[in-house]
Amino acid sequence: xxxxxxxxxxxxxxxxxxxxxxxxxxxxxxxxxxxxxxxxxxxxxxxxxxxxxxxxxxxxxxxxxxxxxxxxxxxxxxxxxxxxxxxxxxxxxxxxxxxxxxxxxxxxxxxxxxxxxxxxxxxxxxxxxxxxxxxxxxxxxxxxxxxxxxxxxxxxxxxxxxxxxxxxxxxxxxxxxxxxxxxxxxxxxxxxxxxxxxxxxxxxxxxxxxxxxxxxxxxxxxxxxxxxxxxxxxxxxxxxxxxxxxxxxxxxxxxxxxxxxxxxxxxxxxxxxxxxxxxxxxxxxxxxxxxxxxxxxxxxxxxxxxxxxxxxxxxxxxxxxxxxxxxxxxxxxxxxxxxxxxxxxxxxxxxxxxxxxxxxxxxxxxxxxxxxxxxxxxxxxxxxxxxxxxxxxxxxxxxxxxxxxxxxxxxxxxxxxxxxxxxxxxxxxxxxxxxxxxxxxxxxxxxxxxxxxxxxxxxxxxxxxxxxxxxxxxxxxxxxxxxxxxxxxxxxxxxxxxxxxxxxxxxxxxxxxxxxxxxxxxxxxxxxxxxxxxxxxxxxxxxxxxxxxxxxxxxxxxxxxxxxxxxxxxxxxxxxxxxxxxxxxxxxxxxxxxxxxxxxxxxxxxxxxxxxxxxxxxxxxxxxxxxxxxxxxxxxxxxxxxxxxxxxxxxxxxxxxxxxxxxxxxxxxxxxxxxxxxxxxx
Numbered sequence: 001x002x003x004x005x006x007x008x009x010x011x012x013x014x015x016x017x018x019x020x021x022x023x024x025x026x027x028x029x030x031x032x033x034x035x036x037x038x039x040x041x042x043x044x045x046x047x048x049x050x051x052x053x054x055x056x057x058x059x060x061x062x063x064x065x066x067x068x069x070x071x072x073x074x075x076x077x078x079x080x081x082x083x084x085x086x087x088x089x090x091x092x093x094x095x096x097x098x099x100x101x102x103x104x105x106x107x108x109x110x111x112x113x114x115x116x117x118x119x120x121x122x123x124x125x126x127x128x129x130x131x132x133x134x135x136x137x138x139x140x141x142x143x144x145x146x147x148x149x150x151x152x153x154x155x156x157x158x159x160x161x162x163x164x165x166x167x168x169x170x171x172x173x174x175x176x177x178x179x180x181x182x183x184x185x186x187x188x189x190x191x192x193x194x195x196x197x198x199x200x201x202x203x204x205x206x207x208x209x210x211x212x213x214x215x216x217x218x219x220x221x222x223x224x225x226x227x228x229x230x231x232x233x234x235x236x237x238x239x240x241x242x243x244x245x246x247x248x249x250x251x252x253x254x255x256x257x258x259x260x261x262x263x264x265x266x267x268x269x270x271x272x273x274x275x276x277x278x279x280x281x282x283x284x285x286x287x288x289x290x291x292x293x294x295x296x297x298x299x300x301x302x303x304x305x306x307x308x309x310x311x312x313x314x315x316x317x318x319x320x321x322x323x324x325x326x327x328x329x330x331x332x333x334x335x336x337x338x339x340x341x342x343x344x345x346x347x348x349x350x351x352x353x354x355x356x357x358x359x360x361x362x363x364x365x366x367x368x369x370x371x372x373x374x375x376x377x378x379x380x381x382x383x384x385x386x387x388x389x390x391x392x393x394x395x396x397x398x399x400x401x402x403x404x405x406x407x408x409x410x411x412x413x414x415x416x417x418x419x420x421x422x423x424x425x426x427x428x429x430x431x432x433x434x435x436x437x438x439x440x441x442x443x444x445x446x447x448x449x450x451x452x453x454x455x456x457x458x459x460x461x462x463x464x465x466x467x468x469x470x471x472x473x474x475x476x477x478x479x480x481x482x483x484x485x486x487x488x489x490x491x492x493x494x495x496x497x498x499x500x501x502x503x504x505x506x507x508x509x510x511x512x513x514x515x516x517x518x519x520x521x522x523x524x525x526x527x528x529x530x531x532x533x534x535x536x537x538x539x540x541x542x543x544x545x546x547x548x549x550x551x552x553x554x555x556x557x558x559x560x561x562x563x564x565x566x567x568x569x570x571x572x573x574x575x576x577x578x579x580x581x582x583x584x585x586x587x588x589x590x591x592x593x594x595x596x597x598x599x600x601x602x603x604x605x606x607x608x609x610x611x612x613x614x615x616x617x618x619x620x621x622x623x624x625x626x627x628x629x630x631x632x633x634x635x636x637x638x639x640x641x642x643x644x645x646x647x648x649x650x651x652x653x654x655x656x657x658x659x660x661x662x663x664x665x666x667x668x669x670x671x672x673x674x675x676x677x678x679x680x681x682x
Contacts, residue, residue, distance in 0.1 A: 001028045008053050011093035012045070012086040019046075020234055021227040026050040031061060031161075032222035034207070035198035038414035039363025040237045041224075043198055044068075047163050048083055048125065052102060055123055056095065063193055064591070065160040066102075068127045069134070069177070071169035072336045073108045073306055073489070077314070078321075080106040080127045107132040112143050112484065117151050120159075121590040130164075130173040131456055131463070135521060137180055138430075138452040139438045142521040143465060143487075146449075146507065149441050157184060159191035159591065167199045167206065168356035169338060172426040175209050176455045179430040182211035187432075190597050200363065201356040201420035210429060237414070240369035242362060244376045244404070244412040247349060251379035252388070254280070257349075258287035261330065264347055264377065265299060270324050272345035273332045274361050276353060276381070277390055278305045282537050285332045297327050304333040307539035309550075310485045317341075337364060344368055348376045354396040355403045356420035362412050376412055378404055391458070393424055428454040453520035462520035463489040466502075468528045468547045475503050475512045475525055482523065486550045490539050492518050498541075501530035569636065570628050573612055576635035581605045607662075609635050611654025620644045 005027040009019040019027075020041060026032075027050040037043050047068070054062040070076055083104040091101055100122065105113035107128030116124050126133070135142040136152040144152070156162075162181070167174050174197070181195040197207060208216050228234050249260040261284070265271040275281050285303040292298045302319035320331040320343055335353075337343070338360040344367035350358065358378075366374035381387050382401055389397055403418055410416065434455075443449055453462050467486035469479065495502065495518055503512045503525045515522065526532070533547035534540055584605040588598040611617060613633050620642040621634045628634060 005053055008095060009049055012049055012089050014089050020231055022222065022224055027053045031194065031196060033196060033219040034202055034204065035196065035222040036202045037200060037224065038238050039200045039360065040367045041234060043165065044079055044082065049086060051161065056099060063159045063161040064123045065155065066125045067133055067156060067160055067162045068125060069130055069162060069164045071130055071166050073129055075341065076106050076108040076127050076129055078341060080104055083125055117155055120155055121587055130170055134173055134176055134456045135452060138455060139441060140449060140452045143523060146441065158189050158193060160193045162195040164197045166360065167197050168201050168360065168420065171458050172428055173456050174206060175426040176430050178207045178209040178212040183432065183435055201359050236369040239413050239415050240366045241372065242365045242374040242376055242412045244407050244410060246408060247377040247379050251381050252384045254283050254287055257379065258284055258291055261288055261349055262291050264349065265328060265330055266346060267328050268324060268326050269328050269346040271330045271347040272364055274337060274350040275334060276351045278307050278334055281305050281332050281334050288330065288332065299328040299330050302331045304331060304336055305538060306334065306336055306489055309488045312535050346371050346374050349379065351379050352381045352397055353400055354392055355400045358400055359417055359420055396424060430455045451519055462492045464492055464518060464520060464522045464524055466490050466524050466526050468526050468549065470528045470549060483550060483552055488533060488539055492520055494541050498526065498530060501527040570634065571636035573609060573633045573635040576609060577606060580608065607655055607659040609655060610658045611651035614651065614654045616644055616646050616649050617651045
């Protein structure tokens, strides 16, 4: 088995590298629950390739879906691209000649692969941000049709292997993943699922939540073994030298910092500047750009943060990842580069941050151990009377400062770094009553949904997605849905002054409306003339920054009465029900669904569209005048959009009522129970 996996792993990299001992152990042993591995040692490849290998071996402890959860958007694209490359190499090497290959899907603000949930029987790797994955696990999926929330909810809690990477960046989301795992274990699932948490700095107490703490002592950890530490490749990386010094400049003065950046940059190398807020990064970028105008040999300059549209963010990331030319590259970024981005800089200048975050940032310097002159400078943002501590807590920054002072003038190689133990208790903890309430997906009387963002991100990080269109006074009813490339993540608080220029699609009333309240997870259309975005800088909020339009959108927004996913030609209710029941039985057999669940789902399939026999549904399906034989009972028409004459009518509710009535009559006929008693049971 060991030799087989070594061959499998090396072929994924086209024989360019062999697995480390810990990577082999993951593939041939039982899965651990936590994994603490230094940066630069291939945690992503270790997990993904071990899972793919185990699935080929029909390992019953490796669920068919791998949900790879990442804290930031910048990590998702690179991770997905790597997985697709590994898969392609393995196909070329003949490992998937007969077996279908697992599909890789990405899920981040601005880009959602929508097909992953259409084929639950297929093996799939869903790489997504914690916002996208956790919102779906809480039955309130961001950036998706509310009518499909329960589908993703079910698939992510059954036959699913959750992997949380770089957990030190997850904040309250880490607590939520532990609570969800506790609920799956206590409440049970239809098909087995499991979780794994990993980072270079993970500490078991971070998972000791109110409902999961009873499992802490039974968790199986994974770390570097003696075999790993004696491996020459591992040795080179964990002893990669990078000297650490306090920057001798005023950390509150962006002009001084810009001068310091330019002075410390070395031609032909990469300089990575990591600051704690988007506005600080944008300000530094502008000032460094102005300083560069005076130079004849200008290094390549890029800006990376979370407030870009997809094409502009890719341009900044590509500039960082590209080989530096003789002038070199200076990249100014926020925490989005802390983890998962496979880049190695010779010089780093970083804001003070919590120690766990600093350890991750240091992993972007001399990553491969090939540079003998790597150096890190840290900016003491606490040295002023009114320090800018956002987005962190003061106590966490003070702890990071204390660690840095201990390490001053020393080598910050992974082997020498002090362990990270700092942890902030989350303000909001998901409890059992919360998850039970989230089973109900209906809006409240004001049309609002339960806000799950408090279980996903801290309050300062709550975002909506905005796209710009050229409109005059009001969007057209058939305004197309946004393309992934159009969307930009923007903090809720930044849009208070823009309400008059924003619209959202009301799926129930099938119309555009202006939001009375902006809540996280919304997708909003903004007038192009309202501005607020610059392709080079990202979201600015400045009305004078008019974004260009991205062409190509074609699909109209989904409403309460259309279903583009299951649109078909004319089909009778009888034929449709037979087909659905047959498909459900086939699916249950493929995924080896337990017989009790298979029977219940088959029963649900028989009743799921019974409500379409109601005359209100038939009138809507047939149209006026009737477009098909009104003597038949129809389930599907040739149209994707129908309109019920009774406002708020739902054929699903009629189906449920018909099923309950049938069950009631069955009980009455077979038990002699009174109708009133039987009704009370329901």
